[in-house]
Amino acid sequence: xxxxxxIRDSKETILEGLKIKNFKQPxxxxxxxxxxxxxxxxxxxxxxxxxxxxxxxxxxxVLFKSGxxxxxxxxxxxxxxxxxxxxxxxxxxxxxxxxxxxxxxxIPNVPHPSVPPGNTEADNKLIREGGAxxxxxxxxxxxxxxxxxxxxxxxxxxxxxxxxxxxxxRGDGARLQRALISWFLEENTAAGYEEILPPLMVNEDSxxxxxxxxxxxxxxxxxxxDNLYLIPTAEVPVTNIYRDVILDAEELPIKNTAxxxxxxxxxxxxxxxxRGLNRVHQFDKVEIVQIQHPSNSxxxxxxxxxxxxxxxxxxxxxxxxxxxxxxxxxxxxxxTYDFEVxxxxxxxxxxxxxxxxxEAYQANRLKLRxxxxxxxxxxLAHTLNGSSLALPRIMAAVLENNQTPDGIKLPxxxxxxxxxxxxIIR
RNA sequence: GGAGAGAUGCCGGAGUGGUCGAACGGGGCGGUCUCGAAAACCGUUGUGCCCGCAAGGGCACCGGGGGUUCGAAUCCCUUUCUCUCCGCCA
Numbered sequence: 298x299x300x301x302x303x304i305r306d307s308k309e310t311i312l313e314g315l316k317i318k319n320f321k322q323p324x325x326x327x328x329x330x331x332x333x334x335x336x337x338x339x340x341x342x343x344x345x346x347x348x349x350x351x352x353x354x355x356x357x358x359v360l361f362k363s364g365x366x367x368x369x370x371x372x373x374x375x376x377x378x379x380x381x382x383x384x385x386x387x388x389x390x391x392x393x394x395x396x397x398x399x400x401x402x403x404i405p406n407v408p409h410p411s412v413p414p415g416n417t418e419a420d421n422k423l424i425r426e427g428g429a430x431x432x433x434x435x436x437x438x439x440x441x442x443x444x445x446x447x448x449x450x451x452x453x454x455x456x457x458x459x460x461x462x463x464x465x466x467r468g469d470g471a472r473l474q475r476a477l478i479s480w481f482l483e484e485n486t487a488a489g490y491e492e493i494l495p496p497l498m499v500n501e502d503s504x505x506x507x508x509x510x511x512x513x514x515x516x517x518x519x520x521x522x523d524n525l526y527l528i529p530t531a532e533v534p535v536t537n538i539y540r541d542v543i544l545d546a547e548e549l550p551i552k553n554t555a556x557x558x559x560x561x562x563x564x565x566x567x568x569x570x571x572r573g574l575n576r577v578h579q580f581d582k583v584e585i586v587q588i589q590h591p592s593n594s595x596x597x598x599x600x601x602x603x604x605x606x607x608x609x610x611x612x613x614x615x616x617x618x619x620x621x622x623x624x625x626x627x628x629x630x631x632x633t634y635d636f637e638v639x640x641x642x643x644x645x646x647x648x649x650x651x652x653x654x655x656e657a658y659q660a661n662r663l664k665l666r667x668x669x670x671x672x673x674x675x676x677l678a679h680t681l682n683g684s685s686l687a688l689p690r691i692m693a694a695v696l697e698n699n700q701t702p703d704g705i706k707l708p709x710x711x712x713x714x715x716x717x718x719x720x721i722i723r
Numbered sequence: 724g725g726a727g728a729g730a731u732g733c734c735g736g737a738g739u740g741g742u743c744g745a746a747c748g749g750g751g752c753g754g755u756c757u758c759g760a761a762a763a764c765c766g767u768u769g770u771g772c773c774c775g776c777a778a779g780g781g782c783a784c785c786g787g788g789g790g791u792u793c794g795a796a797u798c799c800c801u802u803u804c805u806c807u808c809c810g811c812c813a
Contacts, residue, residue, distance in 0.1 A: 340773050344782040351782090354794040358741035361793095369793085376793045394772095543770090664770095675770090 298401045298661055300677070301333050314407035317414050317623035322403070329400045336393040343386040350379055402511075406658040408623055409595075409632040415622030421635070422622065427606075428615035430639060431698045437642045440693040441573030443700060444470065447722050452573070462563065462578035464689075469715075469722045473695075473707070474581060476714030477688055478556050481583040481608065485685055488604055490554035490585055495534035497557055498525040503537040506663045508629045518560050527560035531584035532682045536659065539588055543675045544667040550597060551588040554685065556581065574689035575647065581688040587681045588665065591657065594679035595632075598654045601683050602634050605650050608686060612708045614694050615639040617646065631656045638690065642697035647690040652683030 304311060304326060312323055353376050360369035413422045444450030449470025455463040466474050486492050504510035504526050509517055518527040528534055535555050544551070559582050574580075585604070589597045602618065609616045621633040636650035657677035660666070666675035699706045704723035712720050 337773065340782080344773065347783085348781055350793080354792095355741070357793050362741080373793050380793075 298658065299404055299407070300657070300661055301329070301397070301401065304329055304404070305333065311404075311407050315405070317408050317412055318405055318626060319416060319624045320405060325400055325403060329397065329404070332393065332397045332400060336390065336397055339386060339390040339393055343383065343390050346379060346383045346386060350376060350383055353379070405628045406631050406655065408626055408630075409654070411620070412626060412632060413620065413622045414624075416624035417622075418619075418625050420622040421619040421625055424618040424620055424634065426615070426617035427610060428613065428639075430615050431641045433641045433698070433700065434702070437697065437700060439573065439642045440640075440696045443642075443696045443705065444573070447705065449473070449696070449722070450574070460578070462576070464574065464577060469719060472715060472719065473692065473711070473722075474688060476711045477686075477691060478581060478583060479714045480710055481686055482554060482556055484608055485554035485583065485585055485604075488552075490552040493531075493535055493538070493553050493555040495528075495531060495538075495555055495557065497528055497534075497560075499528055499533050499537065500525060503533055503540065506537045506540045507533045507659060508662060509533060512628075515564055516562055518562060528557060529561050530559050530582065530684075531555040531557040532586060535584065535586045536663065536680060536682065539665045539678075539680075540663040542665055544588070544665075544678065546590065546667050546669045549588060549590045549667060549678065550593065551586075553586045554583060555586075556583045558582075559687075574693045575643075577689055583685050583688075585683050585685040589679045589681060590667070591676075591679050594654050594656065594681060597679075598632065598634075598652065598681055601652050601681060601685075605636055605652060605683055605685050609636060609638060609649070611710045612691065612695060614691070614698060615641075616649075627653070629653075629655050629658050631658065636684075636686075638694045640690070640694045640697050642700070643693075647694060649690045649694075650684040650686050652681070654679065654681045656680075 299311070308326060308330070312326060315323060315326075353372055357369045357372050357376075360366070360372065413420060415421070438446065441450070441452065444452070444464075447470075448468055449466065451465040451467060452461075454465040455461075458465070482492060498520065501510060501524060504514075504517070509526070509529065517529050519525075520527070534557075535553050538553070539551070558579055560579050563576055563578060585601060587594075587597050587601065606616070606618065616636060616638045619635050619637065621630075621635060626633055630653040633651055633653040635648055636652070637646040638649050639645075640647050656679050659680045660677040663680075665678050665680065667678050668675045695708065696705055699708070704721040706721050707715060707719070
């Protein structure tokens with residue numbers, strides 16, 4: 298969430314930005330500010346009375362100690378009325394703070410000035426594209442048929458064991474998954490990211506820290522017995538490593554990468570968009586996360602984009618990078634680039650990575666701060682993350698785009714992970 | 724799952740009703756000494772919010788929530804988590 302200080306200082310900028318994001322309730326900003334004024338004046342009054350109470354209590358203590366019980370009891374009488382007043386003021390102050398917080402969590406992040414206006418993905422801005430479109434045979438197969446043909450993916454089996462959206466990978470399919478994961482992790486660590494293998498379930502505090510809770514509760518699987526949530530992305534456990542942490546400026550930037558399965562309920566999804574691996578409830582993803590100095594976060598964002606781009610180029614997939622327009626931007630993001638690869642057999646673009654700068658928005662929820670050398674006050678860090686990369690759609694595109702009458706010719710970078718004789722899946 | 728112990732500042736650890744935001748030790752930072760370092764010595768060292776141009780001041784926080792009391796780290800209730808032993812187990 299945004300800090301109340303930032304909202305007070307930069308009201309106009311924020312309103313301007315929220316317009317780009319198609320925020321429907323700009324009036325909340327004024328409500329916030331007047332609620333904050335209310336809270337402040339309540340705090341002044343409450344604190345004054347509390348100070349008075351503290352003073353009297355101390356006096357009573359001293360009087361009792363020196364044996365002047367009578368005097369002490371007299372002062373005690375005074376406290377009764379003040380105590381009542383303090384209690385009701387405290388209550389009012391707390392209510393006011395809760396209200397303020399409830400308003401605050403409804404305000405999305407403010408988009409970066411470069412974010413184009415617009416409502417849907419049609420308004421996203423093409424940044425660049427690359428890679429050659431494959432020329433496929435008339436009767437090229439979509440990946441779900443290739444998965445069956447080469448015995449790589451078994452969707453029916455997943456339905457039997459668990460349900461729709463839980464594919465079973467087997468044989469070379471399972472191996473290809475593992476190859477991709479290994480290769481991604483290797484590339485990420487080579488780029489300076491520390492590898493993390495985090496828990497796959499998180500508690501409520503973590504869900505709140507990265508913004509999944511309270512709003513997007515329905516998107517996560519919830520283990521009610523223990524009140525834990527299955528992670529929808531490694532971003533959640535990895536970013537929460539730094540919850541309630543004050544770093545030294547020299548520790549920045551922090552760069553982490555993690556492979557995890559991701560679990561998403563995707564309630565309401567249906568139709569051809571969710572066919573095969575296009576949208577599933579459990580999938581594998583390698584994530585990159587950075588904790589950055591605010592002055593460097595956009596340079597870091599560019600660096601992350603270049604890094605992800607390099608991976609996709611190495612896989613030989615036709616791709617494009619788009620900058621999300623205001624309406625398509627997530628609640629917490631200030632700037633997001635989406636990576637899409639072209640799936641030749643489905644004849645459509647598939648989103649395979651989303652790289653975002655959250656600026657201080659997540660950090661404020663997480664209480665993730667750092668201290669500049671010599672400075673007393675800690676300040677909020679910037680957080681960024683991106684997929685590097687999400688497996689299912691990469692797998693779909695790799696299978697579809699590389700199909701030949703002789704089998705599926707895998708990208709060279711994966712050969713060493715697939716093992717000898719597995720350069721082509723037959 | 725059963726039994727017990729515990730949760731205090733950057734870390735260790737004291738504190739069982741008043742002057743305790745918290746002894747003491749370690750660490751960090753600044754200084755003295757030194758060519759420099761070590762040692763020793765001196766000083767300093769939590770977070771948030773509020774008032775204030777500032778200097779400065781106030782309030783809250785000793786796992787979370789609630790209660791008793793003029794006054795709670797300390798007493799009571801509740802909750803979460805951690806550790807030890809037993810059981811189970813990859």
